Amino acid sequence: MTTARSVESSETSETPLAPFPGLRPYEEGEAAFFFGRDGQVGELVERLRRSRFLAVVGTSGSGKSSLVRAGLLPALHGGWLTQAGSDWRVAMFRPGDDPLGNFARAMPSPRAPGQEEEMDEAVCAAIKESILRRGGLGLVELARQARLPPRQNLLVVVDRFADLFRLAPELRREGRAEDAAALVSMLLEAARQTEVPVYVVIILRAAYLGVCARFWGLPEAINESLYLTPRLTRDEAGEVITGAAAVGGAEVAPRLVQRLLNDLWGDPLRLPVFQHALMRTWGVWLREGVAGEPLDIRHYEEAGGLSGALSRHADEVFDELPDAGSRTIAEKLFRALARECCDGREYGDVLKLGEACALTGAGEADVAAVVEVFRRDGRSFLTPPPARPLTADSLLELSYEDLLHGWGRLKSWAAEPRQGS
Numbered sequence: 281m282t283t284a285r286s287v288e289s290s291e292t293s294e295t296p297l298a299p300f301p302g303l304r305p306y307e308e309g310e311a312a313f314f315f316g317r318d319g320q321v322g323e324l325v326e327r328l329r330r331s332r333f334l335a336v337v338g339t340s341g342s343g344k345s346s347l348v349r350a351g352l353l354p355a356l357h358g359g360w361l362t363q364a365g366s367d368w369r370v371a372m373f374r375p376g377d378d379p380l381g382n383f384a385r386a387m388p389s390p391r392a393p394g395q396e397e398e399m400d401e402a403v404c405a406a407i408k409e410s411i412l413r414r415g416g417l418g419l420v421e422l423a424r425q426a427r428l429p430p431r432q433n434l435l436v437v438v439d440r441f442a443d444l445f446r447l448a449p450e451l452r453r454e455g456r457a458e459d460a461a462a463l464v465s466m467l468l469e470a471a472r473q474t475e476v477p478v479y480v481v482i483i484l485r486a487a488y489l490g491v492c493a494r495f496w497g498l499p500e501a502i503n504e505s506l507y508l509t510p511r512l513t514r515d516e517a518g519e520v521i522t523g524a525a526a527v528g529g530a531e532v533a534p535r536l537v538q539r540l541l542n543d544l545w546g547d548p549l550r551l552p553v554f555q556h557a558l559m560r561t562w563g564v565w566l567r568e569g570v571a572g573e574p575l576d577i578r579h580y581e582e583a584g585g586l587s588g589a590l591s592r593h594a595d596e597v598f599d600e601l602p603d604a605g606s607r608t609i610a611e612k613l614f615r616a617l618a619r620e621c622c623d624g625r626e627y628g629d630v631l632k633l634g635e636a637c638a639l640t641g642a643g644e645a646d647v648a649a650v651v652e653v654f655r656r657d658g659r660s661f662l663t664p665p666p667a668r669p670l671t672a673d674s675l676l677e678l679s680y681e682d683l684l685h686g687w688g689r690l691k692s693w694a695a696e697p698r699q700g701s
């Protein structure tokens with residue numbers, strides 16, 4: 281067995297820890313660490329076989345994005361959908377406040393016969409968007425002009441499909457109110473036709489399932505292809521713990537597995553918090569580096585356990601900010617991203633970086649510097665993810681709404697306006 285001392289790592293728990301992603305979803309490249317969902321992956325493939333349109337639905341924290349990214353995509357590349365083969369081009373995107381623009385940037389570029397060189401990125405994106413805006417078959421036409429290799433399939437994955445509803449006011453302000461309907465129409469038309477091998481997967485939070493009736497044809501398509509992401513069983517959750525750790529080169533003490541499962545079973549939908557606690561426990565184990573020792577309860581408790589690891593980690597990041605000015609920016613930013621809905625449930629709001637500058641009274645560079653601290657690998661408290669450059673139009677959001685009651689400091693900030701009202 282690989283010991284703690286021989287596992288390659290840095291000296292802090294902020295290392296991007298391969299076995300456990302924390303608050304963010306698993307990515308396709310982390311499929312080797314993705315356990316406990318084999319049966320569910322098979323069901324997704326079967327539904328996609330029956331219909332080229334698939335709606336993966338689940339509550340926040342149910343693991344639906346990870347199921348698609350680290351489960352379905354590797355299965356397709358592995359040839360599980362035998363009728364389509366194993367050659368797939370994936371266009372994954374989040375609609376955000378620019379559904380067609382973001383879709384265009386994710387799509388393969390059109391090519392003239394014999395063309396080898398890539399066009400300028402901005403020019404290419406504009407051309408792709410213009411093709412998409414031609415009508416309901418814009419996606420099919422763009423896929424045709426991309427001249428994909430023979431027998432290669434195009435898979436369009438729309439993550440956070442609920443943006444089309446959550447950000448409707450922003451779309452109206454930006455003059456893009458019709459773009460959401462245009463996107464839905466193109467997705468449905470592409471899934472219906474058979475001339476070009478296009479498959480469509482949408483990932484949707486269950487709370488927004490009912491409002492899909494706003495779009496013609498969408499409820500019917502969802503009814504035919506709905507996959508409601510189930511809870512992990514206790515055995516499956518055990519596989520998540522021990523399987524990923526084993527691939528990472530470690531063992532987990534059986535008593536820690538039982539402790540983790542008991543803690544999780546109080547709220548089995550809090551998978552991101554569960555993964556975050558595992559990530560932090562792994563970090564403690566790496567840091568101490570005792571040869572031959574498995575991950576055990578003492579590592580878990582030192583990390584803060586399921587109930588405290590998230591809040592403790594967020595406090596550490598907040599305290600890491602270099603000065604009082606940065607901490608003030610962070611407080612104002614997180615206050616703005618936390619809001620209470622009329623039914624008393626808490627959700628995360630969305631804010632553009634430029635709007636955050638106006639709200640905090642700080643410059644773009646100063647706000648971006650604070651955001652970078654909270655979205656760094658191994659943290660993922662804020663989106664967009666760290667690989668995506670920040671601009672004034674970047675949408676800032678809590679990576680997971682459980683931060684609203686899992687981080688004590690943020691919960692206190694969010695409560696203060698209500699106490700004074």
